[in-house]
Amino acid sequence: MLASMPIAASLGVGSIKAAMQTSFTVSHNGNGITIGNALYEQLQSVANSSIDIRTGVALKRLIDSRSPELAPLRFAIVYPYSSHNYQLRDWLSRAGIDSDKDVQIIVVPPVKMLDSLKLGGIDGYCVGEPWNSLAVEQGVGHMLVTGYEIWGSTPEKVFGVNSSWAEQNQATYLAIIRALEKACLWVDEANNQSELLNILSHPDYLNCTVEQLVYGFSAIKPKGQFDWPMKAYQRFSGPNINKPLPSYALWIMGQMHRWQQLGDIKSLNDVAEQVYRQDLYYQALGLPQEKGNTDWHLSIEDESTWLDSVASGKIRLHPDGILSGFDK
Structure with a gap:
């Protein structure tokens, strides 16, 4: 599931409250913000440079110049409690755009986003691969920025389970984590990615051609006109990828608070x-607990200000995805 979903479910945010947990992160990266050709042409007319378009400055300029009688520009995300929603809103806010007032953000299933863009139902979207690259390859859109460029390398998908099930079936749970680690290592092996894409292309999965799925994988050089920045490729294996970071849970709760999704939390x-x-990640893989494993803990003083500090931008993510300290 999406990395924020176990947190949302455990807190009862947007769903029935049910204790969930994750002990394994499946992947990092893979998101992007893409807009349709019509909006891109409008941005070109008000931009001083391509940087203005990539940073959202041109979008802010365009929104300010639009007639109030026009319907707001419409952007799609895959789920309200997702990195797609938070990254899109963060990117907009850095350009001075109010994501609740200046634009409309709606939920569209990933497989329907490209068609919605083609038909003009939406002006842009934030989604994972391959839907950004496909828009570029098919000539119907322009990818402005990757999720990596917004937040750095951050968890995207995790293996989430019901906490009660995990407690009652711990041996099975730990065995699944070990199997997932082997699977993720297999996925990242260059020699296996052609077989992987053949599996993913099946109608029961992504129902795309292999050629449409090559983008976003570092071991396969795309043949089309768009190539992902090297650091922004999807990553599936390694301790810095698969280890579930409680510090990231803190970051996600900060984002939920920032966008008025979070209620009161005691700790x-x-x-x-x-x-x-x-x-449980360490236990499953037979690894010793790292020293300083609680370095991510907030002090009592910082707990009281953490959410507001994230919301106000005083806390950011480093390019490698590690939480930065308070901007004191």
Whole structure:
């Protein structure tokens, strides 16, 4: 599931409250913000440079110049409690765009986003691959920025389970984590990616051609006109990828608070520790607990200001995805 979903479910945010947890991160990266040709042409007319378009400055300029009688520009995301939603809103806000007032953000299933863009139902979207690259390849859109360029390398998909099930079936749960680690190592092996794409292209999965799926994988050089920045490729294996980071749970809760999705929480540390289970990751793989494993913990003083500090931009992510300290 999406990396934020176990947190949302555990807190009862947008769903029935049910304790969930993850002990394994499946992937990092893979998101992007893409807009349709019509909007891109409008941005070109008000931009001083391509940087203005990539940073959203031109979009802000265009929105300010539009007649109030016009319907707001419409952007799609895959789920309200997702990195797609938070990355899109963060990107818009950096350009001075109010994501609740200046644009309309709606939910569209990933497989329907490209058609919605073609038909003019939406002006742009934030989604994972291959839907950004396909828009570029088919000549119906322009990818402006990758999720990596917004937040750095961050968890995208995790293996989430019901916490009660995990407690009652721990041997099975730990075995699945070990199997997932082997699967992720297999996925990242260059020699296996052709077979992987053949599997993913099946009608029961993504129902795309292999050629449409090559984007976003570092081991396969795309043949089309768009090539992902090397650091922004999807990554599936390695301790820095697969280890569930409680610090990221804190970051996600900060984003939920920033966009008015979060209620009162007694202890951010407790939620992060209960949902993102580093201890079970180490146990499953037979790894020793790292020293300083609680370095991510917030002090009592910082717990009281953390959410507002994230919302106000005083806390950012480093390019490698590690939480930065307070901007004091």
